[in-house]
Amino acid sequence: MDIELSPADLQFQQEVRAFLTEHAYQPGMDEGQWRRRWFAAAAAKGGWDVPRWPRDFGGPGWTAAQHHLWDLETAAHTLPSDSPFGVTMLAPILMAYATPEQQQRFLPAIRARTVQWCQGYSEPGAGSDLAALKTRAVLSAAGTHYVVNGTKLWTSAAHLADWMFCLTRTSEGARRQQGITFLLIPMRQPGIEIKPIITLGGRHHVNMVHLTDVKVPIENRIGKEGEGWTYAKGLLQHERVGIANIARSAVALAELKRAARQLPCGSGCLLDDPSYRLRLAAVEVDLMALEFTELRSLAAISAGLPVGPESSILKLKGTEIQQRIQKLALEAAGLRGAEWGAMGVTTDAAREAFESYLIGRASTIFGGASEVQRDVIWKNVVRLPQ
Numbered sequence: 001m002d003i004e005l006s007p008a009d010l011q012f013q014q015e016v017r018a019f020l021t022e023h024a025y026q027p028g029m030d031e032g033q034w035r036r037r038w039f040a041a042a043a044a045k046g047g048w049d050v051p052r053w054p055r056d057f058g059g060p061g062w063t064a065a066q067h068h069l070w071d072l073e074t075a076a077h078t079l080p081s082d083s084p085f086g087v088t089m090l091a092p093i094l095m096a097y098a099t100p101e102q103q104q105r106f107l108p109a110i111r112a113r114t115v116q117w118c119q120g121y122s123e124p125g126a127g128s129d130l131a132a133l134k135t136r137a138v139l140s141a142a143g144t145h146y147v148v149n150g151t152k153l154w155t156s157a158a159h160l161a162d163w164m165f166c167l168t169r170t171s172e173g174a175r176r177q178q179g180i181t182f183l184l185i186p187m188r189q190p191g192i193e194i195k196p197i198i199t200l201g202g203r204h205h206v207n208m209v210h211l212t213d214v215k216v217p218i219e220n221r222i223g224k225e226g227e228g229w230t231y232a233k234g235l236l237q238h239e240r241v242g243i244a245n246i247a248r249s250a251v252a253l254a255e256l257k258r259a260a261r262q263l264p265c266g267s268g269c270l271l272d273d274p275s276y277r278l279r280l281a282a283v284e285v286d287l288m289a290l291e292f293t294e295l296r297s298l299a300a301i302s303a304g305l306p307v308g309p310e311s312s313i314l315k316l317k318g319t320e321i322q323q324r325i326q327k328l329a330l331e332a333a334g335l336r337g338a339e340w341g342a343m344g345v346t347t348d349a350a351r352e353a354f355e356s357y358l359i360g361r362a363s364t365i366f367g368g369a370s371e372v373q374r375d376v377i378w379k380n381v382v383r384l385p386q
């Protein structure tokens, strides 16, 4: 995509490239140490460790073009592993709704990546229909803590997390969205039982979490009791922008084109195959269109406007594009797999493509299923007369 880059933007791009090269992972490095050093160096650059945080909270205060360039450059490099739950999803909610004491208590550790978070929203019977959630939080007679009972489902990385941000029901309102309360729950305490769920491809990433008489101090409630739905919705919008992963798709597509140019197919290469070429070109066009949508969204954020329901467009189209690229990569790997298999060579690339394909199936479900995004877009963005 060609956007109008100013000389200052081009200089910024060079600076990012130099940073990423200087701090790139080298084989044999201790990964934990590299990760700590990488984030410390990024922080020393002036908030590069928390690119989307506002300047008031230590973020870099970049323009839309700078965010775009950062995403493009980082997507082409191996970065230290970084969970989205704290830095991307919870932090903006704390900035908007937590007390200064709560911000002081939680934000520094989120930024330092010393505390891991998980998201306790979904439950059996409450996924797309999240307002149906039944996990109950009852305030103690003394008003000092809540007692939480219920079950959370599909909780990513719960087994690795120190804390969960959790939606609980504290009362039944006239509307189901009322009476939901946003609590921060330490994971390592009695009454929390985590059961692994093994997904397609044999991975342990998601869990079922049972909460039985779990005590949560009142200081761990964010905002007002019963108003958690408002905070939860805001958080989902941040989650959706992150899931779109547009820059990563651009890198994956470029790699796929390179591979398709090299892979023998018939008398030429895979890229000569009209059906494959057409599908590749169609994804490329859709990705370019989505990049412009993302830039509009980034420009709004840089201007201090909140992330809006446009995040649903990014999530919907971004994940569909990811899956189309993963499918094309799987097809390409299939060709290579057959060829390499006949030569008795192990097929790591084919296995990688297959794993990405399987893992990628979930991206149109988590963070709100595609059908639900279409509904959000219809109601909030299109605003056609009823």
Ligand SMILES: Cc1cc2nc3c(=O)[nH]c(=O)nc-3n(C[C@H](O)[C@H](O)[C@H](O)COP(=O)(O)OP(=O)(O)OC[C@H]3O[C@@H](n4cnc5c(N)ncnc54)[C@H](O)[C@@H]3O)c2cc1C
Binding pocket: 118, 119, 120, 121, 122, 123, 125, 126, 127, 128, 129, 153, 154, 155, 156, 157, 206, 362, 365, 366, 367, 368, 369, 370, 371, 372, 375
């Ligand atoms: C890998 C993975 C990781 C996840 N991680 C987390 C996590 O960390 N924390 C968390 O809280 N949750 C997590 N989730 C849960 C995720 O948010 C839910 O799976 C998702 O919201 C869908 O809910 P559901 O599974 O109950 O499906 P359902 O809501 O039962 O939906 C089933 C199907 O019906 C469709 N459908 C539902 N309602 C409508 C409607 N109104 N109109 C049209 N179609 C509809 C859906 O699109 C879907 O195709 C994760 C899920 C996955 C797969």
